[in-house]
Amino acid sequence: MDQPQASPLLTATGFCKSFAGFVALDHVDFTLHAGEIHALLGENGAGKSTLIKTMTGVVQRDAGSLTLNGEEIAPHSAKEAAKAGIATVYQEVNLAPNLSVAQNLFLGRQPTRLGFVREGEMRRRARALVAEFGLDVDVSLPLERYSVAVQHIVAIARAVDLSARVLILDEPTASLDAHEVEVLFAVMRQLRARGIGIVFVTHFLDQVYAVCDRITVLRNGRLAGTAAVADMPRMDLVTMMLGHELSEATHVRPPHREGGETLAIFSGFGKAGYVEPFDLTLQKGRVVGLAGLLGSGRTETARLVFGAERADHGSATVAGREAKLASPGEALRLGFGYCPEERKTEGIVAELSVRENIVLALQARRGVLKPLSRREQDAIARRFIELLDIRPPDPERPIGLLSGGNQQKALLARWLATEPRLLILDEPTRGIDVGAHAEIIQLIRKLCAEGMALLIVSSELEEIVTYADEVIVLRDRAHVARLTGDALSVSGILGAIAADASQAA
Amino acid sequence: MSAMPFRLPRIGTSQVAALLAILAMNWLVSPQFFEIRLQDGRLFGSLIDVLNRGAPVALLSLGMVLVVAMRGIDLSVGAVMAIAGAIAASLADSHSLPVVLAAALGAGLLCGLWNGILVAVFGIQPIVATLILMVAGRGIAQLITEGRIVTFTSPSLAWFGGGSVLGLPPPVVLTLAMLVLTLVIVRGTALGLLIEATGANAKASALAGVGTRLITIATYVWCGLCAALAGVVAAADILGADANNAGLWLELDAILAVVIGGTSLLGGRFSLVLAVVGALIIQAMNTGILLSGFPPETNLIVKAMVVLAVLLAQSPRLSGLATFLRGKSR
Numbered sequence: 032m033d034q035p036q037a038s039p040l041l042t043a044t045g046f047c048k049s050f051a052g053f054v055a056l057d058h059v060d061f062t063l064h065a066g067e068i069h070a071l072l073g074e075n076g077a078g079k080s081t082l083i084k085t086m087t088g089v090v091q092r093d094a095g096s097l098t099l100n101g102e103e104i105a106p107h108s109a110k111e112a113a114k115a116g117i118a119t120v121y122q123e124v125n126l127a128p129n130l131s132v133a134q135n136l137f138l139g140r141q142p143t144r145l146g147f148v149r150e151g152e153m154r155r156r157a158r159a160l161v162a163e164f165g166l167d168v169d170v171s172l173p174l175e176r177y178s179v180a181v182q183h184i185v186a187i188a189r190a191v192d193l194s195a196r197v198l199i200l201d202e203p204t205a206s207l208d209a210h211e212v213e214v215l216f217a218v219m220r221q222l223r224a225r226g227i228g229i230v231f232v233t234h235f236l237d238q239v240y241a242v243c244d245r246i247t248v249l250r251n252g253r254l255a256g257t258a259a260v261a262d263m264p265r266m267d268l269v270t271m272m273l274g275h276e277l278s279e280a281t282h283v284r285p286p287h288r289e290g291g292e293t294l295a296i297f298s299g300f301g302k303a304g305y306v307e308p309f310d311l312t313l314q315k316g317r318v319v320g321l322a323g324l325l326g327s328g329r330t331e332t333a334r335l336v337f338g339a340e341r342a343d344h345g346s347a348t349v350a351g352r353e354a355k356l357a358s359p360g361e362a363l364r365l366g367f368g369y370c371p372e373e374r375k376t377e378g379i380v381a382e383l384s385v386r387e388n389i390v391l392a393l394q395a396r397r398g399v400l401k402p403l404s405r406r407e408q409d410a411i412a413r414r415f416i417e418l419l420d421i422r423p424p425d426p427e428r429p430i431g432l433l434s435g436g437n438q439q440k441a442l443l444a445r446w447l448a449t450e451p452r453l454l455i456l457d458e459p460t461r462g463i464d465v466g467a468h469a470e471i472i473q474l475i476r477k478l479c480a481e482g483m484a485l486l487i488v489s490s491e492l493e494e495i496v497t498y499a500d501e502v503i504v505l506r507d508r509a510h511v512a513r514l515t516g517d518a519l520s521v522s523g524i525l526g527a528i529a530a531d532a533s534q535a536a
Numbered sequence: 537m538s539a540m541p542f543r544l545p546r547i548g549t550s551q552v553a554a555l556l557a558i559l560a561m562n563w564l565v566s567p568q569f570f571e572i573r574l575q576d577g578r579l580f581g582s583l584i585d586v587l588n589r590g591a592p593v594a595l596l597s598l599g600m601v602l603v604v605a606m607r608g609i610d611l612s613v614g615a616v617m618a619i620a621g622a623i624a625a626s627l628a629d630s631h632s633l634p635v636v637l638a639a640a641l642g643a644g645l646l647c648g649l650w651n652g653i654l655v656a657v658f659g660i661q662p663i664v665a666t667l668i669l670m671v672a673g674r675g676i677a678q679l680i681t682e683g684r685i686v687t688f689t690s691p692s693l694a695w696f697g698g699g700s701v702l703g704l705p706p707p708v709v710l711t712l713a714m715l716v717l718t719l720v721i722v723r724g725t726a727l728g729l730l731i732e733a734t735g736a737n738a739k740a741s742a743l744a745g746v747g748t749r750l751i752t753i754a755t756y757v758w759c760g761l762c763a764a765l766a767g768v769v770a771a772a773d774i775l776g777a778d779a780n781n782a783g784l785w786l787e788l789d790a791i792l793a794v795v796i797g798g799t800s801l802l803g804g805r806f807s808l809v810l811a812v813v814g815a816l817i818i819q820a821m822n823t824g825i826l827l828s829g830f831p832p833e834t835n836l837i838v839k840a841m842v843v844l845a846v847l848l849a850q851s852p853r854l855s856g857l858a859t860f861l862r863g864k865s866r
Contacts, residue, residue, distance in 0.1 A: 337743075339742075339743055359742060359743050359744070359745045360745045360746075360747055362745070363744075363745030364745075369743060371740075371743055376737075376739060376740070377737075377739045377740050377743055378740055378743075379737070379740060380732075380733045380736045380737040380740050380741065381736065381737065382736045382804050382805065383732060383733055383736060383804075387729060387732075387733065390729075391729070391733055391741070391744045391746070392744040392745050394726045394729060394730065395730065395741075395744055395745040395746040395747070396745060397726070398726070399725050399726050399727050399730065399751075400725055400726075401726070402724070402725050402726040402729075403726070445744065
């Protein structure tokens with residue numbers, strides 16, 4: 032692959048951004064050269080989107096400087112950024128699906144004569160433009176008639192035609208199939224040859240190695256590293272994305288538990304296009320961890336187990352009985368609980384009080400006709416506020432006003448109030464402060480010791496190895512490895528994640 | 537961290553104050569507004585009129601408030617009123633009262649079920665799903681009345697319009713009874729909590745195991761039932777059913793009553809009592825304009841101004857501005 036020229040096209044230096052006390056970017060530097068495809072990687076919450084948004088002016092940065100071709104620029108909106116030559120194409124294509132391809136390409140800058148749009152001229156120019164990108168489409172048809180891949184390329188063509196010198200592609204491949212990805216890559220390579228600098232955000236490591244020249248990794252709002260693709264083996268990359276290289280000895284692992292009674296057995300459980308069929312056994316007093324990169328199928332596995340998504344393969348047996356797991360309600364009656372990763376949109380009911388949020392699942396299980404009296408609700412809320420040290424200790428405060436850590440504790444309380452047999456936690460320690468973090472780990476250990484079965488999704492590998500008895504590693508929506516005993520270590524997990532399909536074969 | 541515990545402001549004061557202000561204004565334009573006299577065992581007076589005339593919208597709002605709290609909307613209630621009224625009027629002289637009521641209310645339940653299934657099972661946006669019945673319902677009502685204005689003479693059904701219970705018009709008592717019944721059903725069970733949770737965050741509630749689909753259907757069914765009851769009251773009032781005009785545009789009044797009552801169209805927290813207060817505010821305005829001698833057309837403009845005032849009061853930008861100004865003046 033060609034080495035990019037040394038002239039920096041876009042340079043961001045010392046970018047900082049905080050949201051209400053939460054540091055999203057902490058002195059991040061980023062350099063993009065002309066004629067290179069630069070992968071921007073990191074787990075959820077690493078700061079990728081914040082970096083993109085601050086560079087394109089969608090969000091104003093707190094500190095730092097941005098230069099384009101050696102000139103200092105400070106765009107205040109995506110429009111200003113586009114004018115300066117920085118265009119962004121998001122995962123959800125932001126074009127008008129009901130307008131024709133040509134209209135989308137020339138929206139807001141249609142060729143006109145005497146104020147009338149010259150449809151013929153516009154179509155002719157549109158045809159020439161899409162031909163440049165190797166697309167064979169009828170530009171007079173509505174955009175929605177075409178695949179997402181074509182829509183992406185149209186969005187890219189529009190951006191490039193608007194004289195973009197920097198093109199930011201935010202997860203363009205998330206909803207594309209293998210062939211469409213290839214078509215998109217061909218376009219990206221063509222643009223690289225024209226000297227355009229491309230920032231490519233993705234979660235798929237294979238794609239990074241297939242098309243990119245350089246890699247920048249962010250972790251927890253900081254720059255974790257930047258290097259040429261050739262100098263960054265897979266293993267190093269995964270290590271950089273997920274955590275520090277740490278000495279195993281610093282981690283005290285609990286004595287290995289064989290676990291007690293089997294609670295649930297899933298065999299060949301899966302859903303087409305969601306997660307490949309997997310086998311999973313959950314035992315009382317045992318923690319099973321799910322590890323893998325974002326989009327690898329961790330959360331999807333958790334949702335299938337809880338019935339939030341309905342499996343179309345395999346069977347589940349819970350406490351000796353066949354279970355369909357067709358809905359969260361059924362999982363709830365089986366004694367399952369689930370704290371989702373998206374705490375704000377799928378966890379808390381922000382405008383309701385802490386008390387109401389805590390009793391919600393218990394009340395849902397009791398049904399409409401057996402309401403918890405106000406006194407019972409107060410007692411439950413008070414008990415868990417004290418037990419989990421939820422602050423401020425006011426059960427009537429709307430939960431949306433609490434900090435992330437306290438919201439998470441209240442959600443744990445919601446499930447603990449149902450006295451579950453299995454608790455599924457998706458990234459239980461994400462985005463919460465250090466104190467609450469430690470308390471939640473403590474709680475996980477305690478619940479496990481009390482005989483609860485736990486299934487925990489986490490990208491904090493150093494953490495997961497300290498409390499899990501078994502870690503299942505996922506890659507590309509399939510369970511690829513099961514680690515127990517001595518094999519259960521950060522390096523073991525990293526190895527399993529990084530092993531690419533060809534090596535494994 | 538502030539030492540003062542956060543408290544929601546006591547809700548309802550502004551609505552009650554608005555109602556009192558409008559009543560006071562009515563008294564200014566018509567000094568005999570508060571006069572109530574007893575005649576033939578029944579109370580008469582402008583105030584009683586406000587309660588009596590406001591009953592249909594108040595009944596509608598009792599169902600609508602639950603639908604709106606679930607982040608839905610039901611545009612079909614006016615049409616459902618027409619259907620129920622048409623059925624009641626057509627059957628009144630040939631069947632006994634229980635049969636008439638069962639048929640009319642049963643039709644309302646079915647209409648609600650239809651709406652609920654479209655929204656909860658087929659996932660159609662509420663505004664579109666209920667628009668179907670809003671349009672089709674009037675057609676159905678006209679089919680029932682065969683395009684005529686059906687009149688009836690049955691005294692048992694007519695009692696719902698012209699009778700009296702302890703001196704009060706039956707619609708008022710009926711509305712009060714429905715308010716109490718709805719309160720018992722919603723607040724006496726866990727339904728209220730589950731509705732508020734689902735309306736505020738449907739995804740999170742579903743993941744907490746709440747049967748959101750069933751609750752959605754139930755709210756539309758209740759809304760249909762309330763609408764049918766309002767339709768019966770309206771038919772009893774005029775001793776007939778006019779499929780073209782019964783309940784016309786009342787869905788908008790009902791939605792307005794709910795919004796005035798402080799329930800956000802974005803779902804979540806709701807208040808049954810304040811929705812009824814909202815309906816009374818609307819009726820008090822209507823009556824006031826009639827009494828003042830202004831042409832009734834001004835009613836629409838006044839109503840529009842009230843809507844504007846309510847929406848502005850709920851606008852987050854405006855409240856941000858108010859906080860900003862308050863901070864400055866300090």
